[in-house]
Amino acid sequence: MLAALSPTGEIPALPLHTAGKYVAGAYVVLFVIVLIYVAIMAIRLSRIERDLGELLSMTEQTPAPSAHGRAGDHDQQRESAPA
């Protein structure tokens, strides 16, 4: 099909003006799929980081179950900002 387009009947070396954009399109699709996945994972990672931060601050506020019997533990209410 491409051979019919060229005047001498030969296949051009790299016919970027015709088929190139389709090939590029196909590979871009693959690339974009992977990139979208990376973006989704990034969002999840930041959510995990935020959740872990919350849990960390919860451990500093809430006494651990075994700490009920511990004497002198009055500093549990101290607000400490997570790092």
Place this chain on the structure above:
Amino acid sequence: MSGVETRERTREPTHTVQAVGLWRTVGALLRKELLVELRTLESVPGMSLFAITTFVIFHFALNRGSVEGDLAAGILWVTLLFAAILGVNRLFVADADQGGFDGFLLAPVDRSAMFVAKVLTLLAFLVVLELVAVPAFALLLLGAPLGPALGGLVATLALGDIGVAVIGTLVAAMAVRTRARDLLGPLLALPLFVPIVIGGARAVSPLLVQAHRVGVGGVPIRWLLTLGLYDLVFGLIAYALFDFLLED
């Protein structure tokens, strides 16, 4: 089913004592299903009416007085399939809403009996549907004589119906206890029906032509084999998997 959430989850399928044989159970269930249908007439009249109405709609949609060949085979199969979907949607509704599943699970019977009985029920509904729809189709839309085509048509419809019944029963059982049961049933079933449509329509279309060879019904064996193989494979798979849908 709200009571399920708080019950303890069984880790293995319960062993059932087969006090009653499989075929006796199937017979009893089948009799019950057909009696219910005869008394309530919920499925089959609706399906048949739907088919006839669809033929009328096709007439107006395609703007044709008669069809033959590929077009005829296509219209027939599409209409039959969508009418079958109506039956599939209703297949387990009574059991799900009125505790029929629980009653069945308590009985000392082989659980696969419900699968076989429901498949046979749906098959019976489809046969009655076709007894109405095919003559209606011949009357309203078909531009070729039905008589010579009848042998091949019956054979193809029989094989296709088995496939529709098997897949329809499995999908109905999956969809009935979900939130969007009327929507999920067709969405699950229609892609699974595609090989049946391929085999069925390709098999029937050479039959539905004016210049029909008198004598041997010229249905290509290839399509009947496809349908038969599909029925066998999915019949076995559905039979094996159905029990897992019935637990709890």
Place this chain on the structure above:
Amino acid sequence: MYGKGLRTLSISTAVAMAVSLGMVFFYAPLEAEQGFLQKIFYVHVPLAIIALCGFVLGGLLAIQHLRTRDPRWDMRSYVVIHMSLIFAVGTLITGSIWAKGSWGHWWVWSEPTLVSFLIIFLLYATYQPLRFAIEDPERQSRYASVFAITAGAFVPTNFIAVRLSTAYLHPRVLGSTSNLPGAMALTFLVSLAALALLFATLCKYELTAKHTRAQLRALRRRLAGETAGATPRPRSAVPSLQHVTTLPARASGGPAL
């Protein structure tokens, strides 16, 4: 631990993808009939093959789930099916681009691979809604496994049926994969391996992320269990791993499964 081999896997994937891309554009010869456009073959066909194998694999994993009732198999089945669906969409898009380049139409009915993929896509697109429509987690996993097995068996059946229906109509539009000369066959195999590695990496990535979320939830339940009522798990299509974290299960205070 899901994330154990993740680093090795992702590095090998990156290397394999680089090598395969290099081979596609610098090593494989131009095909006589289609010219440069044929290069899409090296991304479209591996995507198709991997997606199909992925769907069948999802069915096999579901069989394991029904046999052992371990939710981890259901999680693996879910992730593999999800990823295969994404690869299937990629197959459809790249195939459509190829069809447009070859025939000038964005869709052709005479290419059996594309048609089969459309049907399979429509089928597996109902997997997530089916899961979401069932609230009880155990029943959701069970029904999803039944679906995955049925659909997994359907994949090859559908391929055969569609191929039969188009066989006598037109010659193949996008060319077949048989009779490939040596250099092209090698490039194809390398591309196949690279995309298979990509599939495995993404699946493992996904499983690790879900497991981490499950561990976080268990940690949160453990910490919040005594002070406040634990938040019930919202409706989700994702299989729950509530009892396969490394933390010991709570005897009370958590939502009933």
